[in-house]
Amino acid sequence: MKIAPLSGFPEWLPQDRIVEQRVLDTLRSTFELHGFSGIETRAVEPVSRLLSKGETSKEIYLLNRLQGGDSQDAELGLHFDLTVPLSRYVLENAGKLDFPFRRYQIQKVWRGERPQDGRFREFVQADVDVVGADTLAFHHEIELPLVMVDALSKLPIPRVVIRASNRKVAQGFFDAIGIEDIEETLRIVDKLDKIGPRGVAETLAQNVGATEEQAQLALKLAEIRGNDASVADAVLALGFRNELLDEGLDELVRLIEGANELIEGSVTADLSIARGLDYYTGSVYESTLIGHEDLGSVCSGGRYDSLVSDGKRTFPGVGLSIGVSRILARVIGKELVSASRQVPTAVLVAVNNEDERRHAEKIAMALRSRGIATEVSPNTQKFGKQIRYAERRGIPFVWFTQDESGAVSEQVKDIRSGEQVAADEHAWMPPAEDLVAQLVSASHE
């Protein structure tokens, strides 16, 4: 049977998986330090729910049981993000959750892209959201991007800057300049990076009947950037104003100033950010991996006032999602980071002959009981060959149980330096940096 990788379904070799696992652990521990509860939802949702929101509905994988016959399930599909599952989980468990509900979720998602498109069809996202019952205070719109900045700053990757805007600014402004179809306008402006200013102006004229002056004003708004209250002045200098716009500018300035006072350089205003999804109602976030702007946003999200409702209550929230696989594919692919060895093992216990194996296993058990990852040599080849077994895998230490005369004499050799010392399996520890594989970063230019 022919074996070839499936395009769009990335997999790592063991050494690179160490990098991925370390990144996932760092994200998880940071989210928990901020008091977010981890949840894991099933991979599938009813198709009707997957189709109820957003613009990605075209890219769903449906499931069919091979032997389903006449008794097929209600139609199920693989989730394409972690927001639809969150909204369903909140509704399903509303009576058992305490609100505001702080949750993180790190899982694979699937998109039924065409194989030839070269896009990921399976990838990992890491989401944090705070969900309120009926109300949710604005300060969470400052808090959530900072959780992500904190998490991302601990990863062995280039620096990430969050860029933010506010839906109320764009909606208020478009309304003030007389544009009617505001949602479609947002979707068009969201494509600025892809189709350029000329393309945006033409599409605005075509799809929402914008005049040339309206289109130019929309583009001028999208040019505004800044790290302080001056962004509000720049917007008002365009000469339009209404209540929603004022409210949005107030929120945007509070976000930028509040975030940068807590973590300097964390969040910058960028009024070109529209976010195509309909459900955002306040702050919206994208982000840049510095030096890798071509990757696009690696962490995005926003505020939504009513992602879901059970008829009695609505559940507003704010959250962001990190595209973990997108970041990893870049930093591993460009060798910006790698693991110091292929295996978790710190010590290989050599075996001189099979009669000695049980003794070697006991040495290994003693080392493991003190947290030292240990393998016993699978063979009884010459010690030089056993050392090469360790070398090939990057295992730093080899433990020997016999001296040259054959007498029992526990010793451990650092195979990089060649230094060999007598050692007690109940006391010896490798240096901290050798205990587990380390991540090695190439210097960032």
Next chain:
Amino acid sequence: MKIAPLSGFPEWLPQDRIVEQRVLDTLRSTFELHGFSGIETRAVEPVSRLLSKGETSKEIYLLNRLQGGDSQDAELGLHFDLTVPLSRYVLENAGKLDFPFRRYQIQKVWRGERPQDGRFREFVQADVDVVGADTLAFHHEIELPLVMVDALSKLPIPRVVIRASNRKVAQGFFDAIGIEDIEETLRIVDKLDKIGPRGVAETLAQNVGATEEQAQLALKLAEIRGNDASVADAVLALGFRNELLDEGLDELVRLIEGANELIEGSVTADLSIARGLDYYTGSVYESTLIGHEDLGSVCSGGRYDSLVSDGKRTFPGVGLSIGVSRILARVIGKELVSASRQVPTAVLVAVNNEDERRHAEKIAMALRSRGIATEVSPNTQKFGKQIRYAERRGIPFVWFTQDESGAVSEQVKDIRSGEQVAADEHAWMPPAEDLVAQLVSASHE
């Protein structure tokens, strides 16, 4: 839209997810202590590969792209175990892996069971395997079950005992007593638990033409149990013998004696174990969760001489798989173990008024920087209400920044005892047992 759980797709509330996550972390760290590399494979495999082995081929979920039209993919299905993906991964990466390749893999798998059957359709497995190129020494058949015993003994669950047999014993014995279709005989004996001795005898007569005497001998073999070399004597006492049987008995005794010398009570011989899957060729393992025998085997596996081959090389291996979801559903469902709180948070920083929020955020940042999971109160209600916010979630400490006169005075209250002390956010630590949520075990009867 109606919300109801999907049968067969278990999900946990946040507090129970803490238990699951701790269990998964313990398995992972134990496997790494034994020098196994973690890998994660994509969720899908080509259907042709999923159908090429074993008896579970009926329970596959096939994928279809919702908007696939004429350009559907090569047929893909969700993996139903972690062995098929391992064999494919080994073939695909054989040139880049070092053998013997020690890998663990903890992932969800899916089975397209009928919804009404009440079985899991999505569940987590934790597998360890050692895979050799062309050869693999017998001692790994002693090593691998001990890895699982070590991992399972660290979980907050009742004790697990591995029960083992050897394919060569059964095959050699059936051959010696004159049965021809040995594979079908193994599959029938494997059903002993379900259909009973009478059912096995009848099915053997019907399907493989066994005489009553042959059927009774097969059942007598299946009755043999023991913890030492006496099991070999009991088999030979049935009066049949050949080379394969001798080899199998020798291996079985080496396994039982070797395993119990390293970890007493870890592995017991049970000749009723047949394992239905064709690819096992040596040791086979099942296991019992003591006091929960009705659950069936929670950890199973065996030795296979050629799970895969690339035409030039074959890849023998030995491995076991833990049914993590099966164990968790039982111990969480019966409340044998629970988490000491709902959230990771150890400290809630109270907020007296919104002007104070930024100060509270800085306190939280200082605590987090020293590894203390901290939330800032989402509201500025009376302190009694903020304390109840913490109480509801099981957060043990609340941090206050003002004394009654309104002057700044950092204090921390243990809300269980009511004790409140002055504290420095750069120095104070909670007791170790409050730093992270603890698992609480009900006493095992």
